Amino acid sequence: MERQIYPYARKVLFKFYPETAHTISMHSLETLASTPLAGRMLQSHLRVDDSRLSQNLFSTHLRFSNPVGLSAGVDKNAQFLRMANMIGAGFHEVGAVTPKPQGGNPKPRIFRYPQYNVMINGLGFNNQGLDAVQQRLMHKHPAAIPVGVNVGKNKWTVNAIDDYIAVVRGLQGHCDYLTINVSSPNTKGLRDLQTVDFLREVVSKTKSLTHNPVLVKLAPDLKVDFAVELAKEAVSAGAAGMVLTNTTLDHRGVDEKHPVAGGLSGRLLESQSEKMLHEVAKELFGKIILIGVGGISEGTGALSRLENGASLIQLYTALVYKGPSVIHEINSWLLHALEVCKFDNVREFIGSNLRK
Numbered sequence: 001m002e003r004q005i006y007p008y009a010r011k012v013l014f015k016f017y018p019e020t021a022h023t024i025s026m027h028s029l030e031t032l033a034s035t036p037l038a039g040r041m042l043q044s045h046l047r048v049d050d051s052r053l054s055q056n057l058f059s060t061h062l063r064f065s066n067p068v069g070l071s072a073g074v075d076k077n078a079q080f081l082r083m084a085n086m087i088g089a090g091f092h093e094v095g096a097v098t099p100k101p102q103g104g105n106p107k108p109r110i111f112r113y114p115q116y117n118v119m120i121n122g123l124g125f126n127n128q129g130l131d132a133v134q135q136r137l138m139h140k141h142p143a144a145i146p147v148g149v150n151v152g153k154n155k156w157t158v159n160a161i162d163d164y165i166a167v168v169r170g171l172q173g174h175c176d177y178l179t180i181n182v183s184s185p186n187t188k189g190l191r192d193l194q195t196v197d198f199l200r201e202v203v204s205k206t207k208s209l210t211h212n213p214v215l216v217k218l219a220p221d222l223k224v225d226f227a228v229e230l231a232k233e234a235v236s237a238g239a240a241g242m243v244l245t246n247t248t249l250d251h252r253g254v255d256e257k258h259p260v261a262g263g264l265s266g267r268l269l270e271s272q273s274e275k276m277l278h279e280v281a282k283e284l285f286g287k288i289i290l291i292g293v294g295g296i297s298e299g300t301g302a303l304s305r306l307e308n309g310a311s312l313i314q315l316y317t318a319l320v321y322k323g324p325s326v327i328h329e330i331n332s333w334l335l336h337a338l339e340v341c342k343f344d345n346v347r348e349f350i351g352s353n354l355r356k
């Protein structure tokens, strides 16, 4: 049903500025999810609940009922947890959250390019800040699905480590994992924190403050060898996982006539993100949990990420172009792939390319 409706809804939504369209759709879905009958009907239609897709991950034995999650940015302020469960997500990464609220960069700051299935966003960590998110998560966590929080820094903070520590300390116990985000391109100097020294310090300090697994999210624009080195350092400092990748600054072929500032997400990011995942997995698969994100929009792309070492995948841009049923589509496709390969569980796909 939703698959037939979304092309019409999309026509209407795309008449609005992207942030307005996002706000309208998220609030509408959250309202539906909070309405007992409609919420249950949509949930039973959209969720693929099959034990063959489920995994227990991290030493806290978190249960992920399927491997397809919502990536950071979809729900900056932990307002849409019911929506995430209703549309079938296996997990949900809230944020990025900074210690203090901030408005982000001037608008317009999100641009759609439907001809390429990509977006460019230059948001700059607009969010309501730690206190607001903490209040919500105190009431909503534990949720129906695992909830991670993506951690950022305020744009005016000079000593970045203080901000990561403040958010991690404030959310300790109110979420299921935390992602140190040093890879968004829209906060000046943030990507410069992708150094061995900073990652070692931020991971070891934040880890000592929380029982939650701490992950690190990297940019796809790093040299691959360097990304592998950073990942190894983060892991030796105690990181439980890596999220690969954030958006890219490579806009080739997209906005040449009218250049805009920001990170590109969606289809054209797919191979770059996958390559970085694969290279990091060659070194670290089996030692940590890898989350693959960037340009995933269908079953084949999702499966390929799993085969290259990701235990979980995330998406954002595909939600905009294909609608929430993309999660159902991917999970159904994975079940079909399991049957074709005569596998019992999605775990058998994970890392299978690395074992060849």
Ligand SMILES: Cc1cc2nc3c(=O)[nH]c(=O)nc-3n(C[C@H](O)[C@H](O)[C@H](O)COP(=O)(O)O)c2cc1C
Residues within 6 Å of the ligand: 071, 072, 073, 074, 095, 096, 110, 119, 121, 123, 125, 150, 181, 184, 217, 245, 246, 247, 264, 265, 266, 267, 269, 293, 294, 295, 296, 314, 315, 316, 317, 318
């Ligand atoms: C509008 C928008 C906002 C985003 N905000 C964040 C963020 O706050 N923190 C973060 O780590 N990634 C953020 N991202 C990046 C996504 O989490 C994801 O890594 C990236 O979009 C690639 O996935 P996709 O191609 O499926 O969209 C954002 C992406 C978009 C499109």
